[in-house]
Amino acid sequence: MRKLHLNAFLMGVGHHEAAWRTAGADPSRVTDIRHYQELAQIAERGKLDSVFLADSLSFWGDIKYHTLGGLEPVTTLAAMAAVTEHVGLIGTVSTTYNEPFNVARKFASLDHISHGRAGWNIVTSAFESEARNFGGDLPPHAARYVRATEFVDVVTKLWDSWADDAIVADQDQGIYADKEKVRAVDHKGHLFKVHGPLNIPRPPQGRPLLVQAGSSEDGKEFAARYAEAVFTAQPVIYSALAFYADFKGRLAKYGRDRDDVAILPGLSPIIGSTEAEAARLQEELGALVVPESALGALSDVLGVDLTDHPLDEPLPEIPGVNEGQRSRAGVVVAMAKREGLTVRQLLSRLAGNRGHRVVAGTPERIADEIEEWFTKGAADGFNVMPPTLPGGLEDFVDHVVPELQRRGLFRTEYDGTTLRENFGFARPAVAHA
């Protein structure tokens, strides 16, 4: 039987860009490790599969208005591991600006530190501003995926370079490891030459969980080949159903089953004890958005300067944006047209969801939505994006999760101790040549 999976996507003091301005919000928590440790503990209290930290290697917005500049994901997850026992720990690391040996090692280490709870969200770093922190020009999209493919290949070889029983630790004879079972990988590819072995024993999970969120054609093929969990932005169930069917259909050609990958659309739940309270909360958050800030960000996304465009009129025609394409610009333009939004309304929407599904309502209403998407085959679970943190995650864990448990949709206890066990995946065997 399919099981529902829930991941808590943690971002500073909340996913809503105005979260830090709400009453009671403490913006200094953005760099406070206790904040992230508490969030992991809240997620674990809710029996969530995992927590997830996104990343970029430059600002993705305007520091004047946005609480940018948080902690680095993998160091943060290591400190979160120290105060939790069950919840999975997924961190984002780029294949474009790192070396496979270092990344293999970092996640193997996190997997040992957390006793098998590490996951790697693989990104290729699409911003020009990131490229400028690493020497200059952004490699083309396709080249980034070529590198990512060989990169992941090398990383998995390195994780497999120690057999599970390589360590003998024979104290009497003084033999620590069986050298036949700690093997060079001797990778000689187009982009990387890596001899190995990794200088860290095989991770407890065999391989940390591989996660991906690409929505381009290259991204989906890459995910179909490697990913075990996929994050995706789907604002409505129709697009989610299409994405789900399309993606699951790509797996067979890589020799994989439909159940080998969990598809987790983003879901931003705005929770109230009544519908009216939830709607009011959503309004309040929207009203705290600084239009100047949001307009600048929207201009960047659409590639058109909108800073002089009247806020209470619809979006103008945006040249060169095809609504059918999977780009962020296409998604935004399509949403504005579909819902007949003024620019002000569009900004308010985007502030809270960045193209993801937003549901404002009671815990029952949010559970209904989750149940519908899950049972209709639009999702295997959700990447939960609380508008405010820690409050929004606490509300989800204390009110939505119990409702899902009452309906028999979500676990009431952890089944195992590793992230793979949370997702129901077997531990991979060593793939020795």
Next chain:
Amino acid sequence: MRKLHLNAFLMGVGHHEAAWRTAGADPSRVTDIRHYQELAQIAERGKLDSVFLADSLSFWGDIKYHTLGGLEPVTTLAAMAAVTEHVGLIGTVSTTYNEPFNVARKFASLDHISHGRAGWNIVTSAFESEARNFGGDLPPHAARYVRATEFVDVVTKLWDSWADDAIVADQDQGIYADKEKVRAVDHKGHLFKVHGPLNIPRPPQGRPLLVQAGSSEDGKEFAARYAEAVFTAQPVIYSALAFYADFKGRLAKYGRDRDDVAILPGLSPIIGSTEAEAARLQEELGALVVPESALGALSDVLGVDLTDHPLDEPLPEIPGVNEGQRSRAGVVVAMAKREGLTVRQLLSRLAGNRGHRVVAGTPERIADEIEEWFTKGAADGFNVMPPTLPGGLEDFVDHVVPELQRRGLFRTEYDGTTLRENFGFARPAVAHA
């Protein structure tokens, strides 16, 4: 008044290569985060300045005999930060196989996570086996230091890219940061182009502590320019006095004072409640060394195959090794000659110290040695290398530290909360151009 500084150099289950074979040793602790967390807590109980994790990007010995393959330092230190409050956390990261933006970020993050306790031990990765994990050929020594120099320059610029008061967090106006105070570094050097700013606020210490251990001419000049703590291997006080005087003399040309850098020779204390007990412990450890293993390692160091050389005879003439040079081979040959050691005796010595000072004796005897080196100007403190862990560190903290405190040589309480405060260094101001 000069103050004595003590750093605990942690390495698996002990610095002695046979530590894992001793009664009660648990080799599985090499990858057990609780082991490292306990060691940090023991160091903190002893009011030590810091703990330190070395690193290499390949095995530095034979996995058949050695407990190689531990955790990655920075993830480990992040998890150690979670269970301690005062002890400094120094991790090794290579400038040859990383990018400055990533390294600046990793240590800034560790510094935030630990509330100002991060230190970076800067290495340039001298092994051919490391180069083979990153594409191939080892860059020449001088080229590695040229890279290290520009690398550290970029990293410190990135740490300085946010002014200390850059975050405004004006919730009423919706202004998070003063953009004038978060500035691009716009570095365009011979090797790196890095635009910046760093996407993480200025570290609590301003800059994490810079540590170095190079003993070559290039290494010492590099350290004289940047390092705030220097680790060094000095088997006897004469060499330590010479190193200390030479190194302190190099500081003026970089506009630095003698007190701006703490010189910490390695010290491996073999502690017994009597001299006889300590000697017996040293014997027992030496007897557990597998000669075949040690002979292989010595052959590698000297560049000569010694595996058929009789163990109970002196070292043969080693062609091409100049005893006066600062290389490891030169140090080893000089020590063997000076002390008239057979190969077996030499192997036993090297097993326990890798060229560092070893003192076997009572806590008073070890405190005498520390006092002598400190007061005579051979050291500002010590990089303590317990032969076994956790036992050797517990003995040091419970017996040697109290003796040093009784003599008024070592702190009885922490003065501040950051690593810089432990070392008595001021917080650096932002160096804006």
